Every structure is written in C-alpha cells, then in structure tokens.
Amino acid sequence: MEIPVNVSLDLDNTLNCGQTFRWHKKNEKWYGVVNRTPLILNYDPTQSLLEVQSIGEEINGETLENGIIHYLGLNDSLQSIKGNALKQVEKTHPDFIPLFHEIVDPSLGIRLLRQDPWEMLVEFLLSTQSNILTIKKRCEKLAGFFPENQVFIKEEPFFLFPSIDQLRHLEVDDFQSMLFGYRSKWLKELVDTIDIRMFKTLKNMPLEQKLNYMTGFSGIGYKVANCVALFGFSDFRAFPVDVWISRFLNQYFGVTGNAENLMVVGQEIFGEFCGYIQEYIFYYIRTRCR
DNA sequence: GCCCAGGGGTAGT
DNA sequence: ACTACCCATGGG
Secondary structure, three states: OEEEOOOOOOHHHHHOOOOOOOOEEEOOEEEEEEOOEEEEEEEEOOOOEEEEEEOOOEEOOEEHHHHHHHHOOOOOOHHHHHHHHHHHHHHHOHHHHHHHHHHHHHHOOOOOOOOOHHHHHHHHHOOOOOOHHHHHHHHHHHHHOOHHHEEEEOOEEEEOOOOHHHHHOOOHHHHHHOOOOOHHHHHHHHHHHOOHHHHHHHHHOOHHHHHHHHOOOOOOOHHHHHHHHHHOOOOOOOOOOOHHHHHHHHHHHOOOOOHHHHHHHHHHHHHHHHHHHHHHHHHHHHHHOO
8 A cells, every 4th residue: 555645754763763662674664563553664755655564454443544644643734833833932042043943944754653652651661761772672572572462464573562451461570581670660560550541531631630640650750751641642742851851951041950840941942842842852962963 | 891871769858 | 849879781
C-alpha cells in the first residue's frame, strides 16, 4: 500500500529523536509496531509517497491508512504550531527570536507520534538515568521476553508490546535478569498497583491531573510523567525537562530549577504547543550543539 | 578507570 | 522547600 503525503515529513528524525524506542531501520526501511499492528515503512520524499507493508488491516479500529496518518501526526499543522509559539516568544523573549528560527526551521518535518500510553509509561520508567541506546535495548529485552507476542511480516519478526496482564506474571528477578537495575522494583510495583482503566481516562483530563496521577507511582517523577503526557496522551502543553533541556534553559534564559519549575518556564516561553517546541529543542541540542 | 546518561527517592537541612 | 547523595548498568 502507498500513502500520499502532502505535508512536510522527516520520517528518519521523527522515529529517531528520542520519543520512541522500538523502531529500527534496515536497508532504508523502518520496522516497528503501532498498537498491535506490525509495520514496515519506506518513505520516498521525492515522490511524497509512504510505502507501507503490514499483515494487519486496521490500527485501533481505523483503516490502516488512517491509523498511520494519525500515528505519524500528519494532520498536525507544524506551521501553525511554529506561528503560535513564535508569537509567544515575541511577547516574552524577543531576543531569542533568531535562535528560535534556527532551532525550529530544520525540524518542521519532525512530528510527535500518537503512541500507546501504557507502552510510554513503562518505557519511560525504564529510561531513567540512561542514554537512548541503552533504553532501546531495554525495551527490546522486555518485549522479547514474551515469545507468544511475536508476529511476522514475511520472514521479519516483530514483538507486540506486553500487556499489563502479561507483565503482572513477572517477578522483580525477571526484570533484574533484563538488567533493569533499580528500576526493576519500580516496574513491579507499577504493574501490581496501577488501575489501567483509570490510567487510560487521563487522556481527557488536564495536564495537571495527568501529572498528579502518574507521579503517584514510584519511579515516575515530573520528567517521566511529562514524556508520557506528551508522547502517549498527545498533550502538547507537556514539557519534559531532562538534563539537556535543563542545561539549555539555563544557558539561554538563565533559569535553573527542578523539572516541575522548568516545565512552567517552558510553558510560559513557548505557549500551548510547548511540547512540540521542546522536541525540536531536544533534537537541536543533540545534533547541532555538541 | 572515568564520566555520563530523555531521573527519582530519600534523608538531612 | 532546597540540597546532597545514592541508586545499577551500559556506552563512549
């Protein structure tokens, strides 16, 4: 199947900018799973065509095509998001305008994915104090623990992300064997105590309620909860503050503080789509600022 | 060997 | 409320 793409799309950096951990590229094609549907994606920017291989017929009750359009955020107007944030920057920090363009313009094909909130919660709990390569290996380790979740497109294997019921059957030692370290007990406690139906209702609640609920679990602090809100619940007012963003805000705005304080700073500077801008800043720091 | 990583919990101020 | 320190482990 082929999907015509008539908006800007930087698929490589969308799938490789730290918002998702289980996509991998081989021979110019991307391999990954969206909800319970394995996909092979091959984007040709010169033709603006997205070639899709799959064994599934639908994603989350939608047609394959609509499901992929939704997942990739192809309906997001990146120009509007930039314009909205720029207006806010002009009001609050006009001296930052040149750097704002320098950061955002090269990123206007990077899109925030609509990922599964449960998978985001588990994966970002495992992300603490680790680099992205290590996080990716952990996520693969966890998914690969369940051979019954393996599916194929032709000869190519994929693992569906484990459900909460599957994870409930594991012990702390199982997680230790996957080298999750001190995160093992956090994950065990999470799967034992979370009310997954309650968790899913956060989708329609304000950011503050999302954060309040999620930070109630051990191992889920403000940074991780913001990542889940942004990448799992598509709440663009979320503003995750990790060591990179913290250093950036300190360097260019002279502010310091914890993840909660700096989240508010980011919201004030960049406005209601600050989560999108946060991702562009993260990409900028890690590709052009080192 | 050393330092860092998409942090968070906790005890001591 | 703020700080210092610890946590397990892999990668550069």
